[in-house]
Amino acid sequence: MKLFSQIASQESVQNKYRISIIVKIMLVALPIVVFFISFCFGRYGISPQNVIKILWCNAFGLKGDYAPIDASVVMTLRFPRILMCMLVGAGLSMSGAALQGMFGNPLVSPQILGVSAGAGFGAALAILISSSVFLIQSMAVLFGIGAVILTYTISRIKGGNSSVYMLVLAGVITSAFFEALISTIKFVADPFSKLPTITYWLMGSMASVTWDDLLIVAPIIGFGIVGLLIMRWRLNVLSLDDDEARSMGININKSRIIVITACTLITAAAVSVCGIVGWVGLVIPHICRIIVGSNHKNLLPACLSVGAVYLLLIDNLARSLVSTEIPLSILTALVGAPFFAYLLKHSGGQWS
Amino acid sequence: MKLVVENGKYGYTVENLLYDDICFSINEGEILTILGPNGVGKTTLLRCITSLLKWHSGQTIIDGIPLTNKNDNIIWKKVGYVPQSSGIKFAYTVIDMVLLGRSSHLKVYATPSKKDYDIAMHALEQVGIVHLWRKRCNEISGGEYQLVLIARALAAQPQLLILDEPESHLDFRNQMLVLSMLEKVVREGRLSCIINTHYPEHAVRLADTALMLGHGRKYIFGLAKDIITKQNLSDFFGVKVKMLPVEYKGRTLSAIVPLELTNSK
DSSP, X not given: OHHHHHHHHHHTHHHHHSOOHHHHHHHHHHHHHHHHHGGGOSSSOXXXXXXXXXXXXXXXXXXXXXXXXXXXXXXXXXXXXXXXXXXXHHHHHHHHHHHHHHHTOTTOOGGGGSHHHHHHHHHHHHHHHOOOHHHHHHHHHHHHHHHHHHHHHHHTTXXXXXXXXXXXXXXXXXXXXXXXXXXXXXXXXXXXXXXXXXXXXXXXXXXXXXXXXXHHHHHHHHHXXXXXXXXXXXXXXXXXXXXXXXXXXXXXXXXXXXXXXXXXXXXXXXXXXXXXOOXXXXXXXXXXXXXXXXXXXXXXXXXXXXXXXHHXXXXXXXXXXXXXXXXXXXXXXXXXXXXXXXXXXXXXXXXX | OOEEEEEEEXXXXXXXXXXXXXXXXXXXXXXXXXXXXXTSOHHHHXXXXXXXXXXXXXXXXXXXXXXXXXXXXXXXXXXXXXXXXXXXXXXXXXXXXXXXXXXXXXXXXXXXXXXXXXXXXXXXXXXXXXXXXXXXXXXXXHHHHHHHHHHHHHHTOOSEEEEESTTTTOOHHHHHHHHXXXXXXXXXXXXXXXXXXXXXXXXXXHOSXXXXXOSTTOEEEEEXXXXXXXXXXXXXXXXEEEEEEEEETTEEEEEEEEEEEOTTO
């Protein structure tokens, strides 16, 4: 142990190894800054001073000299929407990172287990038969969870433990099945009323988010996020081959089920309020690997921060670029794809 | 520790058994090498020993305790396993990779503590690559990566190391590097060790005992010098060889020169 004590005294192993303090501060500060800035964006302009005044007065129950309509826009429209964006962005990014790790494959996104397709089908079906928001949301969550259970069952169809390959293939099967069902619903839906609603909804939007939505969805996504944070170091072990991971003396099936459950809750809840938001869960983990490295212990907290900021910025664009709301999936890919290509040019994919 | 395999029987199909009633054992501080041609189930045997696969019948006994379905996790408190390297999926740093070896000592939700870092660094020191600790695993050589995997197994503080062809895919120098480091670690730590290898010379160099597997479920087990003979190599591998003893620094190594295929194969 002599050599180690020398090294330890020279560069304090654990500290030096940690990510730099500047990166850490950025990861904490950026979401806070973007959070406040976001209140100013939108077709209805509100000055930063007014935003601060309104938030301050509402937080402490004071009376301020601002227009009531400004207060209403900030407090009932933008506040829940901003929080929801951050929650969904953080959740989807972390799910993406966790599943990429668990499958040992950087091409995986939260959609891989069929949850998005299942939840999308549940929502589309609900829109077809009713217009109750509550029904749409609960059907989305139920079918999302159901789809993953189906995936897991198929992956064990041959008996014994489900390998990672079987899970991926089963996810492909489930997704294809539910996507076909979504197409079927679109095909039979009334092309003048229901079809546009379904199509627009599936492309993802935060436009209609209310405090009530947040109240239902936040605990579910929050639960998933906490679950993933708890498992963040264990994900390193899960990213190894089956035999390797088992030889580390851990129960990989139990650990996998925890991760899958957390990711499923997050994704299903996200789809239930804002439709299918693509790309966030695929790209943000890659960006975060460049910033903090591959170790999931650092990667997941980084995804929490960067994912929240990314989706919030995208949503700011979505509600202020043109006079109508642009669906989120269009922007996440339209902005995300070139940015990702730019990153690939500079990193050559070396970080993963 | 002492590991005994009693009447082990396994095959991927019932008609086509790989082993039938195989018996061998390894005592504390011993090195056992497993030799045999491709396809006789060397890797499978390691997986059976460690209960990654379940014996059809027979059992593995560790320090007098038979492994069963219920207790098969106890083995990972005592055994460090180094599988054939399967490529690097994520570019973890060397220290992060070695820390994974601490998993069996950590709770599901735990992250490594200062003590775990100490143990991981010590493992790196044991295999002589402590200077690489901050490098990423895709920035180091294949030989160094193999040493990282060995350090990861050592970080679990095992009493028995099991290695699956640790020197395959390595060049001449890196093979020596890995083997000599392995020998040093095992002898210094009074560890037991099971190694699969394709190189009879390496077995002669390292091993106390040897297990040779052949096609048709035949096997022989005994002292390395009794097992690794030109007659057995010819019988099990179908290659006629000449073995030349080489004296170096007080130990007897062996040069094994393949001459020609025998007609039996």
